[in-house]
Amino acid sequence: MAAQPLVPARLAFAEDGTPWSDTFGDVYHSTDGGLGQAHHVFLAGNGLPQRWRGRERFVVLETGFGLGLNFLATWASWRDDPERCGRLHFVSCELHPFGTDDLARLHRRWPQFAELSAALRAQWPVLAPGLHRLHLDGERITLTLYLGDAREGLAQLVARADAFYLDGFSPARNPELWSPQLCRQLAHLAAPGATLATWSVAGAVRRNLHDAGFELAKAAGFGGKRQMLRGRLPGAAGTAPQPAGGTPDAAPRRHALIVGAGLAGCALAERLAARGWRVELIDAAAGPARGASGNLAGVLRPLPSVDDNRMSRLTRAGTLYGWRHIARLRAAGESVKAAACGVLHLAHDAPQAAKMRAVVERLGLPVQHLRYLTADEASALAGWPVPIGGWWFGDSGWVHPPSLCAANLARHGDRVRPHFGRKLGALQRDENGWCALDEQGTKIAGAAVLVLAIGTAVRDFVAARLLPIGSARGQVSLLPAEPGSAPRVVVCRGGYVSPEVDGQHCTGATFDIDDEDAAPRLRDHADNLARLDAMLPGITAGLAPADVGGRVGFRPTSPDRLPMVGALPAASAAATATPLAAIPRQPDAWVLSGYGARGLVWSEIAAELLASTLDGDPLPLERDLCEALDPARFLLRPPRSRATG
Missing domain, CATH: 3.40.50.150 (Vaccinia Virus protein VP39)
Incomplete structure (x- = not known):
């Protein structure tokens, strides 16, 4: 409940x-x-x-x-x-x-x-x-x-x-x-x-x-x-519950090797560097946010539910922490392109609208965070007639992911050493820790602690039986836009569209499982335009699929739609009654993955969670939510529940 x-x-x-x-x-x-x-x-x-x-x-x-x-x-x-x-x-x-x-x-x-x-x-x-x-x-x-x-x-x-x-x-x-x-x-x-x-x-x-x-x-x-x-309390042995995988002896080991410079990896690099860690950051691309994190605009907002389930609580925590983090970066002089302009989530039909009203009434959250709008109220905020009402997240909005990644890396840049343009070929571990080698076997970097934040490429280094990561191809479409043109807020309904950002609206996105086609497709642009027209009827008039630009990214997904944050399992199976903390883990190896289409929502709170775990701080999420994100959770479930969808 x-x-x-x-x-x-x-x-x-x-x-x-x-x-x-x-x-x-x-x-x-x-x-x-x-x-x-x-x-x-x-x-x-x-x-x-x-x-x-x-x-x-x-x-x-x-x-x-x-x-x-x-x-x-x-x-x-x-x-x-x-x-x-x-x-x-x-x-x-x-x-x-x-x-x-x-x-x-x-x-x-x-x-x-x-x-x-x-x-x-x-x-x-x-x-x-x-x-x-x-x-x-x-x-x-x-x-x-x-x-x-x-x-x-x-x-x-x-x-x-x-x-x-x-x-x-x-x-x-x-x-x-x-x-x-x-x-x-x-x-x-x-x-x-x-x-x-x-x-x-x-x-x-x-x-x-x-x-x-x-x-x-x-x-x-x-x-x-x-x-x-x-x-x-005499003889207190520090018996407070610890996250699965344990907490490393942080003091002599505050040196991390992070593979992947998208939202997940850059966020973690900043969170660890803020605690005084040294970070080696590896990515095959020439700079950060060149893969799934490279879109013009993504949405940072929660997903409520009438029972306030784990997805609801996690997206709320991620959204609120994410906007506070952006404010801290800006206060420190870093530039993040983002606007908490509000997000309008329209219902699909009248029955869903009634359910959305019930959620708002049941949760009783402050109106600046969540309220229900009628079609007329929603139309006024969007600056365009909409067919139905829905949720209004007044403190949410859009973020330009590459600027967030760049700000995270710049914030404590003296402690983050990037290794861009270096494709990972192999990982080795010895008494000194982890070592990353390129495809020619040349050492890229090494550190005591390894974190895999490499998106779908994690499947090249970790067996699916240990980490059931899937891939979802996502294509966004970019439409020409004048400053101040509708919509003036983010609008969602089976997809999303941003306000004008750098002369364009960003809309999408498709979500195709195990589709490896990296080139933009006209039929996907057509699908994005159709979704947009259903949200804002008539707004695509005069636009054809061939008239819009776009890009494709491949997002790592998980079977239960929640991210994987924590210590990397070492066993391929465990009895269903096994406590998560008792499942064997790869020594000093951690993972950030499975963000799916919610990279902006998960990235900052997940980075704070993992950095807190590694450094021995109190954790920023409740224990049941930490367990819900543990990468080993799938080892305790029947195989039929592991199908990525």
Whole structure:
């Protein structure tokens, strides 16, 4: 079943002016001062900033984000510490998040955090269920927010926390956030030597934490509270669930060999380089994005469903993270040709229109992210009469993939060494790691870690029984266009058409399985024009297939339409009851593939997922979604379910 729609917090105040929750009948922080409580209880209670000193990475996990005050105080303390850790991860859960306007009003109470709070609000996510990853302060601060019930969120996290901030509402008002189950989840997520702190010393809280394995001690409380609670999990062995394939010992091995310089490979090169890795990037073409990633314009938007299934959640996560990534690249001075002009997804017929309305009502997402439009409303936005209504994604749009690839490679260019015009002939592994050879047997490059992001060509190096990658030929058509001509937004209905980009509309695309014809075909242009005319009746008048240009790309597909992101399997079969983590893997070999027609949707979130896995960071997606992307998942399914379609 779909997660329940989020109910945002309603701004309210107690009689003394302390922020108040009507839902829980409790204050958001001590009436003696929220900032003092943050420093005394949560920072000092966890031995911070001392404990993060000398560390490359430190992870804080909080059970209630609320106003974000604990986060801002921790961020500011980290900034003020000359001996701070290299990177600080802050992971937090919030069932009833505030909107940006309410946060701005609340944050004015702490003008000393004006710069930090403004940066936080600038990236504040769409209030949609699930994990949201925000990179701040030059990516030295990473905030991973789970919007939804903390009990569900903690069960889905893949992380190892060094310190816990237990800051839910009063156990009497919100007992679920202090339950035995939740306390066990905290212990499961603890890194070696993990500590906790909370203002609550309630007997049930102490009992539940003790039963979960924490050693506890009371300490002097803050303000009017006489006592607070500190804890430590002795002998914590880092038992938090890890992605299948394990996490490498990253420190001495932060050197990757990436094969493929399309959307997948360039995105990963940037994500690893941002973490300080050195990257060798190999591609047979003379530059990046010369294959399936070379289209004039592609669509970056989600695909909702009434049950908010894995495809729905993954496309939403990929879309939201992708647009935030583009904004970060632009803020860093890189040029990405893209526009969040909105995407109109028209229904095929009246029954589907009714289903689309039901999806919008069921998910209850913010209207700027998803709403239903009538035919008249859709026509007004498109600038052309359309036959039926459909979904409107107001924060989505089109992206020019080659410019995104170029920006990703330029962002940390000193750490990415390209090897263009070098066709891979063979891969070898020895005690030093992986080595890539060209077709003459000459070494191209080597590194400790190998990542195959080579599109359909992965089939030349990995057996189909290990990685059931298919190929889908896609042809797009390019139509002459005047600036401002219709459609003014992206329109989809069995295909897509972009607004005017560089004097052209990009429309398509065909999707032909195992068709290896690399030349554009007139019949495919005719098919694209027919789909376009069905979307926007009459817009192709006077155009013949011979009048349009286009290009062909070959997209790697997977049997279940989800990408393959993770460690490369070493076994060709496994019993259906085998845990994914128990399936043997090729040493230090990873894969990014199976993106199909959604390369833009998957590429950035998949790169962040794999880079986080390789470097040992908390993961940006829920555990069930990580498992849904594991390349070994097909080994656990009957052969009939592996047919690519």
